[in-house]
């Protein structure tokens with residue numbers, strides 16, 4: 001890139017993404033037949049249109065994490081490195097027995113510093129929009145020093161999924177997802193100055 005281009009504010013693709021926040025969209029479920037990838041891709045589609053951050057899907061299942069204390073596995077280091085590379089998170093949360101999944105709790109427990117002083121939003125689903133699981137996650141985030149934002153899109157297994165399996169979100173959720181991302185980005189940027 002030449003001096004003239006720089007003078008007139010033209011920038012390369014690399015320069016355009018360099019200063020952007022990195023936000024991980026974390027899939028909280030790992031079971032076979034799970035619907036979380038559909039929900040995660042939907043959030044990423046909305047997020048990518050904004051152009052304000054670099055969004056990526058982070059699938060806990062890819063890391064083959066052992067249960068905490070059970071074994072040493074390369075996935076634990078890779079998981080911590082992935083989290084350390086991110087400035088903020090959107091948790092895709094599904095309600096299992098009125099709480100978050102065991103897989104998500106284990107993944108939360110397997111890192112500490114890499115979570116600290118970052119922001120997060122929640123998109124949840126369940127019979128009551130996954131609200132009870134989301135509130136449990138907020139408590140856990142307090143301990144991990146993750147600043148959870150207020151706006152929280154809640155998806156219903158009855159009205160946003162067909163047969164509880166095919167994700168067909170109602171249009172009304174779009175504004176809420178964007179409002180949540182506004183808050184995640186604002187706080188992720190602010191907290192970056194602390195780290």
Ligand SMILES: Cc1cc2nc3c(=O)[nH]c(=O)nc-3n(C[C@H](O)[C@H](O)[C@H](O)COP(=O)(O)O)c2cc1C
Nearest residue numbers: 029031033034035036094095096097098126127128
């Ligand atoms: C072990 C288990 C427990 C569940 N408990 C609840 C529950 O307490 N409340 C609820 O709304 N849905 C509950 N569900 C339904 C899930 O929210 C629903 O199956 C959802 O699709 C799970 O997300 P996933 O497909 O990404 O795994 C439960 C599902 C499982 C597998």
